[in-house]
Amino acid sequence: xxxxxxxxxxxxxxFNMFYKNFQWPTPNVAVYQxxxxxxxxxxxxxxxxxxxxxxxxxxxxPTEVDPNKxxxxxxxxxxxxxxEKDLVxxxxxLNAQKEFAVDVEHWSRKTCLIQISTRSTDYVIDTxxxxxxxxxxxxxxxxxxxxxxxxxxxxxxxxxxRDFGLEVENLFDTQTAMANLRGQFQGLGLKxxxxxxxxxxxxxxxxxxxxxxxxxxxxxxxxxxxDTHYLLFCYDELRNRLIKNGKLEVxxxxxxxIAAKREKSSKTANQQAKxxxxxxxxxxxxxxxxxxx
Numbered sequence: 001x002x003x004x005x006x007x008x009x010x011x012x013x014x015f016n017m018f019y020k021n022f023q024w025p026t027p028n029v030a031v032y033q034x035x036x037x038x039x040x041x042x043x044x045x046x047x048x049x050x051x052x053x054x055x056x057x058x059x060x061x062p063t064e065v066d067p068n069k070x071x072x073x074x075x076x077x078x079x080x081x082x083x084e085k086d087l088v089x090x091x092x093x094l095n096a097q098k099e100f101a102v103d104v105e106h107w108s109r110k111t112c113l114i115q116i117s118t119r120s121t122d123y124v125i126d127t128x129x130x131x132x133x134x135x136x137x138x139x140x141x142x143x144x145x146x147x148x149x150x151x152x153x154x155x156x157x158x159x160x161x162r163d164f165g166l167e168v169e170n171l172f173d174t175q176t177a178m179a180n181l182r183g184q185f186q187g188l189g190l191k192x193x194x195x196x197x198x199x200x201x202x203x204x205x206x207x208x209x210x211x212x213x214x215x216x217x218x219x220x221x222x223x224x225x226x227d228t229h230y231l232l233f234c235y236d237e238l239r240n241r242l243i244k245n246g247k248l249e250v251x252x253x254x255x256x257x258i259a260a261k262r263e264k265s266s267k268t269a270n271q272q273a274k275x276x277x278x279x280x281x282x283x284x285x286x287x288x289x290x291x292x293x
Contacts, residue, residue, distance in 0.1 A: 064243055067236035070198060073122075073229050075222040081125040084133050090116070090123055094140035099147035099172075101231035104156040105211040105224055111163045112211035117228035124225055127163075128212065134164040144169045149235045151175050151190045151227075157261040171259040172252070174231065177238040180247040180254075194230045197237045202226055 081087050094100055097118055105113040114125040114137075127134055140146055141160075148168050150156055152175040160166040174193055178185050185192050191202045206223040213220070242248040 064240040065236050067233050067240070068119075070230050070233040071120075073226055075218060075225060078122045078124055078221060078225045080221075081123055082129055084130065087125065087130055087133055087136055090125070091136050091139060093118065093121075094137075094146070095143070097140075097146055099149060099232060099235065100140075101149040101228040101235070102153075102156070102168075103150065103224070103227040103231075104153075104159055106155070106159050107209075107211040110212065111159045113216075113224055114160075115224050115228045117225075117232060119232060122225045122229050124221060126214075126216075128214070131163075134166070137164070138166055141166050142169045146170060147172050147235070149174065149231050151193065151231065152188075154258055154261050157259055158263045162263045168259045171255045172235060172239075173255040173258055174234055174238055176254040176258070177242060177247075177251045180251050181238070181241050181245065184241070190227065193234055197234050198230050200230060 081090055094116070101117040103115045104111055111127050114127055116123045116125070141148065147170050149172045151173070153171065153173055157168060160168070175188050178188050178193060185196050191204055194200050194202050203223065206220050209220060239248065242251055
């Protein structure tokens with residue numbers, strides 16, 4: 001995959017001239033507006049000879065893929081990210097991907113771990129140790145040419161933004177996909193997804209464990225890493241089924257809405273709570289006479 005790059009444009013005319021004259025490395029290049037007219041980013045989302053189709057505001061291949069079975073999981077092969085250098089190296093690796101899977105472990109209003117899986121490697125980031133460096137993930141997370149696969153990520157979006165200022169562009173939510181494939185899954189949880197598509201029964205014993213524990217016990221590392229290990233295979237299978245059912249764009253738009261979720265301020269929460277409890281009043285603060293009262 002060709003890397004994304006930035007260039008400064010002062011006007012639409014200048015951008016159009018650049019687009020017309022640049023020698024693109026492949027005929028299938030999508031140009032995305034990244035911020036304002038003064039900061040355009042172009043990227044090659046898929047280096048294929050196929051025509052591209054629109055899904056949400058992102059380009060997805062319109063044809064089905066032949067999913068490769070997920071690798072056998074060994075916790076000993078999980079790469080722990082514990083230093084700033086480890087994180088920088090991981091960011092470079094993620095920038096070269098077409099897609100990667102992400103999950104978050106949270107405890108006591110803190111994001112304690114971020115798990116990431118590529119097609120070849122599972123990573124677990126100790127966010128408690130690397131807290132002030134986590135903003136480095138912004139580059140791959142915001143790159144619209146890279147698909148970020150999550151499962152049921154509403155809280156993840158809130159926590160990642162609240163704790164690290166991270167935003168996710170081009171999100172694919174596997175739970176939203178499951179909800180649009182009615183009758184194909186027993187429930188909408190990750191356990192049901194992986195069992196149905198991979199034949200693997202995930203142990204959810206540590207779903208509510210204290211993720212601030214350090215050093216992290218091996219069984220908790222095993223649990224955390226498996227949450228993303230199978231997601232890319234599931235993404236391939238789900239996307240194939242969505243294409244067959246004509247539901248891919250619906251899922252992408254739903255995922256995009258989830259990606260925009262943010263934590264409500266205490267002021268907003270209080271205002272909403274007051275609206276729910278406020279009684280209707282007439283003039284001069286007199287209670288309104290309701291029908292049947």
